[in-house]
Amino acid sequence: MADISIFNLEMTNPNQLQAKQQANGLSLVKVNIKQYQFNRFLYQFVGAAWEWTDKLTWTDSQWQAYSEADNLHLYVAYVDGSPAGYFELQQQNDGNVEIMYFGLAGRFIGQGFGGYLLTKAIEHAWALPDTQRVWVHTCSLDHPSALQNYQARGFTLFRTDIEPQTT
Numbered sequence: 001m002a003d004i005s006i007f008n009l010e011m012t013n014p015n016q017l018q019a020k021q022q023a024n025g026l027s028l029v030k031v032n033i034k035q036y037q038f039n040r041f042l043y044q045f046v047g048a049a050w051e052w053t054d055k056l057t058w059t060d061s062q063w064q065a066y067s068e069a070d071n072l073h074l075y076v077a078y079v080d081g082s083p084a085g086y087f088e089l090q091q092q093n094d095g096n097v098e099i100m101y102f103g104l105a106g107r108f109i110g111q112g113f114g115g116y117l118l119t120k121a122i123e124h125a126w127a128l129p130d131t132q133r134v135w136v137h138t139c140s141l142d143h144p145s146a147l148q149n150y151q152a153r154g155f156t157l158f159r160t161d162i163e164p165q166t167t
Contacts, residue, residue: 012133039067
């Protein structure tokens with residue numbers, strides 16, 4: 001089994017953003033009423049194809065503590081009323097904002113939504129108070145275009161970690 005490469009990327013200035021403005025019918029809604037069940041649904045809905053498994057064993061209490069924390073911001077993308085993807089922004093110490101989760105549901109991949117949705121995630125991250133750095137990590141299990149999309153939007157790679165794959 002091949003090892004997993006984990007790519008850590010950052011943006012240290014909002015001027016680094018290489019925005020994609022074409023929405024192709026995608027609309028974005030900030031979720032203001034936090035419900036951990038919705039975060040869990042989106043995590044499974046989007047993440048199943050990419051082996052997002054680290055939170056599958058979480059209890060309701062763990063999901064609630066994570067999802068309903070004041071420093072976590074959830075945005076959901078829709079196409080014709082259907083959830084198409086989402087992102088979560090977590091405000092961290094020292095002006096860091098991490099894009100915790102970002103992705104599209106399978107039927108919406110390849111339709112030109114990814115660059116626009118990532119642009120919106122970055123813009124919203126920089127709009128949070130005191131943001132000095134926006135960062136994200138992806139891995140070799142993610143969609144083959146994920147790393148390219150992050151770099152095309154202006155993120156730079158600052159570290160690559162290698163982990164053995166376990167199954």
